[in-house]
Amino acid sequence: xxxxxxxxxxxxxxxxxxxxxxxxxxxxxxxxxxxxxxxxxxxxxxxxxxxxxxxxxxxxxxxxxxxxxxxxxxxxxxxxxxxxxxxxxxxxxxxxxxxxxxxxxxxxxxxxxxxxxxxxxxxxxxxxxxxxxxxxxxxxxxxxxxxxxxxxxxxxxxxxxxxxxxxxxxxxxxxxxxxxxxxxxxxxxxxxxxxxxxxxxxxxxxxxxxxxxxxxxxxxxxxxxxxxxxxxxxxxxxxxxxxxxxxxxxxxxxxxxxxxxxxxxxxxxxxxxxxxxxxxxxxxxxxxxxxxxxxxxxxxxxxxxxxxxxxxxxxxxxxxxxxxxxxxxxxxxxxxxxxxxxxx
Numbered sequence: 016x017x018x019x020x021x022x023x024x025x026x027x028x029x030x031x032x033x034x035x036x037x038x039x040x041x042x043x044x045x046x047x048x049x050x051x052x053x054x055x056x057x058x059x060x061x062x063x064x065x066x067x068x069x070x071x072x073x074x075x076x077x078x079x080x081x082x083x084x085x086x087x088x089x090x091x092x093x094x095x096x097x098x099x100x101x102x103x104x105x106x107x108x109x110x111x112x113x114x115x116x117x118x119x120x121x122x123x124x125x126x127x128x129x130x131x132x133x134x135x136x137x138x139x140x141x142x143x144x145x146x147x148x149x150x151x152x153x154x155x156x157x158x159x160x161x162x163x164x165x166x167x168x169x170x171x172x173x174x175x176x177x178x179x180x181x182x183x184x185x186x187x188x189x190x191x192x193x194x195x196x197x198x199x200x201x202x203x204x205x206x207x208x209x210x211x212x213x214x215x216x217x218x219x220x221x222x223x224x225x226x227x228x229x230x231x232x233x234x235x236x237x238x239x240x241x242x243x244x245x246x247x248x249x250x251x252x253x254x255x256x257x258x259x260x261x262x263x264x265x266x267x268x269x270x271x272x273x274x275x276x277x278x279x280x281x282x283x284x285x286x287x288x289x290x291x292x293x294x295x296x297x298x299x300x301x302x303x304x305x306x307x308x309x310x311x312x313x314x315x316x317x318x319x320x321x322x323x324x325x326x327x328x329x330x331x332x333x334x335x336x337x338x339x340x341x342x343x344x345x346x347x348x349x350x351x352x353x354x355x356x357x358x359x
Contacts, residue, residue, distance in 0.1 A: 061095050074102070
């Protein structure tokens with residue numbers, strides 16, 4: 016069992032490192048005894064030196080994932096499998112199926128570099144004979160089980176199925192060589208314009224002179240559209256940046272405006288600092304320029320318009336009318352001296 020695992024590992028490693036070999040045209044290289052196997056025996060496993068030889072044939076034009084998946088299924092049908100892939104030549108393919116996109120050599124090389132393929136058989140026959148199967152010691156033939164009508168037969172694999180040597184694989188939906196060619200034909204103008212733009216000549220593309228000029232004009236129009244689209248994108252980006260900066264500027268302006276109005280109201284508003292300062296300074300100025308107030312108990316004073324008031328004195332002399340003669344003046348003086356003596 017260990018030797019079998021090592022052999023399988025080495026063969027797989029060689030398959031991944033190097034392309035698959037071509038089948039010799041003279042005889043099969045398999046030297047091990049080749050007794051007939053049933054499907055049940057093959058599924059149980061075979062000796063290391065006796066792999067199950069599986070044959071899968073086809074055209075494999077425009078090699079794609081559907082081909083690879085079919086070969087992967089054929090390779091993994093049995094534990095110890097050796098996959099031989101037969102590829103039909105251009106002559107047979109053009110005769111029975113139709114024209115191919117890839118040449119036979121290109122198709123051979125495509126199969127050689129598929130990781131599931133162990134051997135490529137060139138110029139494979141269109142129908143399989145017993146002599147061919149015995150020559151290459153083929154145990155089973157792998158293909159999808161849909162009847163394949165060709166070369167005057169309803170199913171070219173009918174005799175293989177009757178002999179119990181047919182093992183079916185499943186087709187991959189959504190992809191086939193015919194589908195790929197249909198896409199190319201459907202979008203022919205697009206691919207022709209693309210290849211003209213890449214440097215191919217109208218003669219190489221089998222394009223007429225009028226169509227060449229039409230395609231080149233369309234390419235120029237497309238380039239102009241692309242330039243306009245690029246300018247529009249740049250303009251949108253520029254406008255977006257301007258709008259973003261304008262929004263930022265407006266927001267900053269609003270913040271500064273609110274700050275300025277708040278500071279103005281704080282200084283000059285009804286209860287602002289400036290009003291308080293003005294009131295304080297006005298009070299100080301009024302207090303500085305106003306005379307000192309008399310006591311509230313003092314009697315009111317009468318001021319003469321021609322004379323300045325003088326403070327009252329207890330020595331104040333009573334007002335008398337001026338004497339009319341010298342005798343009156345002396346009498347008043349004597350009365351004042353008597354008054355003084357009485358006080359003493």
